[in-house]
Amino acid sequence: MQLVELDLSRNDIPEIPESISFCRALQIADFSGNPLTRLPESFPELQNLTCLSVNDISLQALPENIGNLYNLASLELRENLLTYLPESLAQLQRLEELDLGNNELYHLPETIGALFNLKDLWLDGNQLAEIPQEVGNLKNLLCLDVSENKLECLPEEISGLTSLTDLLVSQNLLQVLPDGIGKLRRLSILKVDQNKLIQLTDSIGDCESLTELVLTENQLQSLPKSIGKLKKLNNLNADRNKLTSLPKEVGGCCSLNVFSIRDNRLSRIPSEISQATELHVLDVAGNRLAYLPLSLTTLKLKALWLSDNQSQPLLTFQTDTDPETGEKILTCVLLPQMPSEPVCQDNLPRCGALESLVNEMSDETWNERAVNRVSAIRFLEDEKDEEDNEMRTLLRRATPHPGELKNMKKTVENLRNDMNAAKGLDSNKNEVNNAIDRVTTSV
Structure with missing residues (x-):
């Protein structure tokens, strides 16, 4: 007793x-x-x-x-x-603490708003289609996790959670966030990944304490200019959306350390990104970038990812001039970026390391404007007679410009070095080198 x-x-x-x-x-x-x-x-x-x-x-x-x-x-x-x-x-x-995660709850009673001293509320992994507006009465709530439910919206009354620091709404069906979220001045972590967001409310810029914002796997086509007001933001992840541009105001995120916008539709990065002087990791792989702004050289980047096949976190860049704007730009062997699934890929034999070589050799690598001129490298899997072997080096139509040939040769040489250094390709090493030798000779 x-x-x-x-x-x-x-x-x-x-x-x-x-x-x-x-x-x-x-x-x-x-x-x-x-x-x-x-x-x-x-x-x-x-x-x-x-x-x-x-x-x-x-x-x-x-x-x-x-x-x-x-x-x-x-x-x-x-x-x-x-x-x-x-x-x-x-x-x-x-x-103060209520954990209801991974149950079969379809409905949350309105009386949940009566738990005034509640600090942590976990509702993740249920079947909730909505959250009652009374949840806004939880003035002392610090953490709210409603991930992995079936929420199509959040109540505007969520603005009443003035003490909230962590809001986790991953894996739901949200298309928008309520404007009232801007009143959560103490909010530090906001995870809205794997939803159906088509836009991000402008009021997000009022979340002045935000340090981590995760927007991965949504349907965002743009980010609001107000995002530049997030002076404490340390990690911004918007991978796998439909972003076609970035606001120049993103440079105002002066504490930004990791910025990941992989697998979007970006054709350029604003030069103002250099104003985010604490930026150390920038991931722009899987986009449509033709070049990078010269201003990136002022940052102390530890990693700049341009491709899934990139073996080193940093690359060697060359300066160039944009013929359309006249501004100084940065380019390298991985620019312009290539689509992850080239149209011609289905017609080519798949042979490990050689596949990446084939992808890199597409005409768009040298000149996006030469869309009607097709170059492709084709390697036959089965050894045939010598006559066939003589015809299997390089298939193309239309002759590239001499300047393009020079770039092609340089790229092939870089590919040789990358492949020799890559782990796990020892078994293909001789085949790759022989194939590159044939390409280089033809070029």
Whole structure:
């Protein structure tokens, strides 16, 4: 009867006896990982209980009078089979931590807004299609996780979560974020990846404490200019969207350390990016860049990723002049960027390292404007007679400009060095070198 802490987790206990109610001094109880399906009806008589963990026990329902545990500060119910929450849950006025992740909840009661002292609320991995507007009453909430649900929108009342620092809404069906999110001045981490966002609200710029913004795998075509107001932003990830341009204001993110915009539709990077003087990692692979702004040379980059096949975090760049604007630009062997799946690729034999060589040799690598002139390298998989071998070096129509030939030769030589240094290609090494020799001779 004087027992204060009871840990029976990860056993094979099928049932908790009703007599547990005699443990009146019990404050901490953990029954997680047992083959339980219910809690005893007398359980709410343990009114000194402050921490209760019943994770992963196949629990299908909570006692209707669970609100009698009025001293409860932490309630962990993760990985169960809960389909609803009893109304009495709202009586847990001292509750600070509520974990309902990975259950079968389709509905969240409006009374959830009565848990005024709640600091952490995990609702991830459920079947929620909406969140009641009363959630905005949780003025002390620090972390809200509603990832992996079926949310199509967030209530405008979310603006009332003035203490919120972490908002996780990954893997839902959101198309927009409410404008009220701009009132979350203490918000530090916002993850909205794997949704259906078609635009990012301008009010995002008012989240002055934001340090991490994850927008991966949405349908964004642009970022708002207000994003430049995020002076504390350290990590910005917008991979796998439909971005066609970046606002020059992004340079205003003066604390930005990692900026990843892989697999979008960008044709240029604004020179103002150099104003983000703390930028160390820039990932622009899988875009449509023809060149990079010269201003990047003022940054102390530790990694600049231009391609999935890039073996080193940094490359050697050359300065050039944009013939259209006259501005100084940077270029290298991996620019202009190539589509990840070239049109001609299906007609070419796949042979490991040689495939990347074929991709690199597309005409668009040398001159995007020469769209009607096709060059391709073709290597036959089966050895045939010598007459066939003489015809298998280089297939092309239309002769490249001498300047293009010079670039082609330089690129092939760089490819030879990269492939010789690449790990895991030893078995193809002789074949690759022989193939490159043939290409170089023809060029």
